[in-house]
Amino acid sequence: PKTENQLLVIFGASGDLTARKLVPALYKLYKDDHLPEHFVVLGVARSFMTDEQFRNRVALESKYLDDSEAFIEAFSEKLFYEDLHKKYDVSYRELNERIQNLNTVYQCNNNFIFYLSTPPSLFEAIAKNLTAEGLNDERLGWKRLIVEKPFGYSLDTAKALNEGLHRYFKESQIYRIDHYLGKETVQNILVTRFANSVFEPLWNRDYIDHIEITNAESGGVESRGGYYDKSGALRDMFQSHLLQLVALIVMEPPLSADPEEIRNEKLKALKSLRMMTDPEVLERDTIRGQYLSSMIDGERVNGYREEEDVDPDSITETYAAVKFFVDNWRWADVPFYVRTAKRMPTKVTEVVIHFKSPHHQIFKNSNINKDNKLIIRIQPDEGILLKFGVKVPGQGFKVERGNLDFYYSGLGDSHIMEAYERLLLDAMQGDATLYARADEVEAAWRFTDPILNYWKSPKAKVYGYSAGVWGPEHANELIEGTHEWRNPGR
Ligand code: BG6
Numbered sequence: 001p002k003t004e005n006q007l008l009v010i011f012g013a014s015g016d017l018t019a020r021k022l023v024p025a026l027y028k029l030y031k032d033d034h035l036p037e038h039f040v041v042l043g044v045a046r047s048f049m050t051d052e053q054f055r056n057r058v059a060l061e062s063k064y065l066d067d068s069e070a071f072i073e074a075f076s077e078k079l080f081y082e083d084l085h086k087k088y089d090v091s092y093r094e095l096n097e098r099i100q101n102l103n104t105v106y107q108c109n110n111n112f113i114f115y116l117s118t119p120p121s122l123f124e125a126i127a128k129n130l131t132a133e134g135l136n137d138e139r140l141g142w143k144r145l146i147v148e149k150p151f152g153y154s155l156d157t158a159k160a161l162n163e164g165l166h167r168y169f170k171e172s173q174i175y176r177i178d179h180y181l182g183k184e185t186v187q188n189i190l191v192t193r194f195a196n197s198v199f200e201p202l203w204n205r206d207y208i209d210h211i212e213i214t215n216a217e218s219g220g221v222e223s224r225g226g227y228y229d230k231s232g233a234l235r236d237m238f239q240s241h242l243l244q245l246v247a248l249i250v251m252e253p254p255l256s257a258d259p260e261e262i263r264n265e266k267l268k269a270l271k272s273l274r275m276m277t278d279p280e281v282l283e284r285d286t287i288r289g290q291y292l293s294s295m296i297d298g299e300r301v302n303g304y305r306e307e308e309d310v311d312p313d314s315i316t317e318t319y320a321a322v323k324f325f326v327d328n329w330r331w332a333d334v335p336f337y338v339r340t341a342k343r344m345p346t347k348v349t350e351v352v353i354h355f356k357s358p359h360h361q362i363f364k365n366s367n368i369n370k371d372n373k374l375i376i377r378i379q380p381d382e383g384i385l386l387k388f389g390v391k392v393p394g395q396g397f398k399v400e401r402g403n404l405d406f407y408y409s410g411l412g413d414s415h416i417m418e419a420y421e422r423l424l425l426d427a428m429q430g431d432a433t434l435y436a437r438a439d440e441v442e443a444a445w446r447f448t449d450p451i452l453n454y455w456k457s458p459k460a461k462v463y464g465y466s467a468g469v470w471g472p473e474h475a476n477e478l479i480e481g482t483h484e485w486r487n488p489g490r
Pocket of ligand 1: 217236237349
């Protein structure tokens, strides 16, 4: 697809995401020759900065410093900055003048993307102010709005946000970012399932015993305590990234790879998650935890409540585990176990499909008590691992576990695009496949809301866990019986 000439306006450009993710992704696209001939970026935020100061602020990370100074300089000349420190109407008039000026000088053909990397409370006001300046009008060129997560704090706030944005922009102009959808391995779930004939016939309750999704981070909340304390693991990761993963695992085959077909199926999948409303079920099948201070590699790390900008009495969860079911023909009675946490022993995201045991086991004395597993490694060591029984050479039938292992890194020099590179390029080309639609986001909130509400009640417990372990011990009870969590090592 062709990437037309365009102007990208980033709101919240003085923030961390612009310097850490967006500008490096744009630089990489530039380096790989994916940017159109005429392309400029206008950073926008409240504080005052000159173009030069903005360029220095988002100065590229050292990993790019191998590139020649002239090359980096040529990229940095595409970056501009405008502040919004005056009253809204004045600021937006000036902003519009700046946009029109850059559009003319750099021949952006009136194609504009507005990237909202601000708190969600500002999304609607920005859309409204852009509209007042006619910046949603597509007669001369297209206009797109990319919105960052979190998309609301609950079902009601997400609905209000959708309504607010739809007052000014059409759904087809809105791109809701979920950066997990930009990950190569997440997209590969669709290919694994629907471009092969060996997995899909087994992809159902007849062959699958249970499904486990783990998202672990070794880091704590770092400098984002202020945001995180109001959010927690369930809102920060589960409602968005992890339920998107669930949707890709659960969905029925779409009619085609058309964005709307895929999103229709994902929506159906999200709607089929069994709502957890019974307090007894919520107590039994959801676990939240908070990391406590502990020693890691001889150094003391802070407990969550000691982190900067975190309430010392906070009950916000840094660990969340949920067991749930999917009420449809394909998945009836198959439990899904999903957990996400900070301050785990390692950083890893994986989906594990646990297959049922063979109906009749003839190798009675074999030590194979573990069943087939398909492990989709989202990160790191991106790839797929299939575990299956093999005969140990020698007399009798001793069976051991063998592995079929595929690593993306083995594909030679094919470069795995970073999620933000992929997603920015898609939006620049008008492809919304990897963005979440309004109804999908609302369906994910509809499922998450009752858990959040239950956790507000004084009855709901918060378990402590030491930084650097696999979460509260109590979480084992959630999965206990014949199952246990797979705690992948590095
Ligand atoms: C973000 C969350 O959306 O995803 C962060 O806000 C989290 O809290 C991050 O650390 C994880 O992303 P990744 O790509 O490092 O797994």
